[in-house]
Amino acid sequence: MLRLLTVAACVLAVGGAFAIPRLGFAGSAPPDKAAALRRLGAIATTDSNTKPVAPPDPVVRSIPARMLGPDAPTPIPPAVLRVRNGWLASDGRTLVAVYAGSAGDDPSVGRLVVVRQNLVSGNQTVRIVAPDTTGALAIAGAPLGLLAKTAALRIRTTRGRLLRLDLDTDTVAGSTLTRSSRTAATVTHRLPPRSSDQVSHPPGR
Amino acid sequence: MRRAAVLLASLVAGLATFPGAAAATPAPVAAWYVYGSTPAALSSSAYAHGCDFAKAQPGAGVRILLLDFGAARKLNSNTWGAIDFSNATFSNADILAALERAADGYHNCHVRGSADIVYGNSNYHLTASGMSSTDVWYAGYHQSETAQALSSYQASKGYGSQTADAASDMEPSWDAASITKQLVNGEAAQGWALYYDFRSADGCPQSGSADGPCNNGWHASDVGYVSDHGLAVPLPEIYYPVNANQWTVVRKWWTANQSRYSFAGVTASTGVGLTPVAAWNTLGSLNSGLVGSELACFGC
Secondary structure (H helix, E strand, O other): OHHHHHHHHHHHHHHHHOOHHHHOOOOOOOHHHHHHHHHHHOOOOOOOOOOOOOOOOOOOOOEEEEEEOOOOOOOOOOOOEEEEEEEEEEOOOEEEEEEEEEEOOEEEEEEEEEEEEEOOOOOEEEEEEOOOOOOOEEEEEOOOEOOOOOOEEEEEEOOOOEEEEEOOOOEEEEOOEEEEEOOOOOOOOOOOOOHHHOOOOOOOO | OHHHHHHHHHHHHHHHHOOOOOOOOOOOEEEEEOOOOOHHHHHHHHHHHHHHHHHHOOOOOEEEEEEEEEEEEEEEOOEEEEEOOOOOEEEHHHHHHHHHHHHHHHHHHOOOOEEEEEEEEEOOOOOOOOOOHHHHHHHHHHHHHHHHHHHHHHHHOOOOOEEEEEEEEOOHHHOOHHHHHHHHHHHHHHOOOOEEEOOOOOOOOOOOOOOOEOHHHOEHHHHHHHHHOOOEEEOOEOOOHHHHHHHHHHHHHHHHHOOOOOEEEEEEEOOOOOOHHHHHHHHHHHOOOOEEEEEEEEOO
16 A cells, blocks of 8 residues: 555656646646656756856857848748838847838738847847838838948838838838837837947938 | 545546646746857857846746747758748758857856757748758758757756757748648657747637638648647747637647647747737636746747
């Protein structure tokens, strides 16, 4: 009887060690996933190696500003944005990518998504800029190549109206747009302005 | 004594039968889209991501460090990898090197808890890129193999607080269900890594439990397949309340027609309709006790 109790207790303990609640699995793990879940449940919280390893040499490699067409994968899910096109630039330390299109659930709502990364510190922000009922948006004018400064992109609505995305403030304005529009996004780390965000030759010049 | 034995046996049986206790709302952890220019730059930024993740990691549990390397691709006759968000291609060898630097960064900056470092990709335009179903199967196979190689690296370096797995952003709108399933099948055939499915159930029904249509010819059953077959585990994108409704339909259909279905947690983002915590709570409220305590967040 004691043996039975011990076995039962062990089964109980092993079930808990799967971190099953962590992954949402109730009770025993599905057979196909059992080994992987056991591995996940067995991770320590310390390393046996207590010495730091040498970090890689920091690589400062700029990405010339470029348009992103349909061949380039988009990280923004279709539920958020139906992408028309995108634009990307990096000075090797910071990166900004802008995706233009319409809201995933309403093609009449124009939407821009701005992704910024600090490639040195590792942090990233995602910000949505929604100029309301403009119809789908597309980037119509943007600086290309190696840039000293980038400040703005020219955005075109489906009706041909031109807007301006200010990358210093992530706001959109246009001659017939009466207000700047910006989501109340819960962005926790906004990267500071940097030289690569300034335009050396503004769109439309 | 006999009564005690019966009680314990009942408890064990109960664990196998009833939903687990609902996890508390987790704190979000950062996930990253990978933009690279060269393999060296990829490794450099991956190291920074690993360190940044470790320094900010909340709590003492295992958390997913998700690096999304872009779309799965066959680069040449014998080389698989990904095309990242800057439109640069990287082989799995390049990606493994970057993942190893992420592991180094996590080790150097480790404060508490542990990490599951995950090689993420997507099904973006697989067919349009010229990949066949067989190519995609091998993409999944080699992705799992790469995760296993990362785990070997972690073990060889004494990084006991880490492990490695794989993930894919398999969006219905981005390619057909039939070819996307090959990513999951190949990954399952290799058989080592969990395969977190972090995407939306785009266009799927928002209520009921029927196998209704989703975008691009997919059905709820297809979404269920790529998120639960083999080693796949759903980590759904919940950006708006509708996403939680759609995934609940998928869960109900799969549970009724295939097998038990649980969510590993939630993938969230800043700047969308739901905050990360609200996203987790929304899915949890519709699937009580079936949502694990992971909350990966792009933009956090």
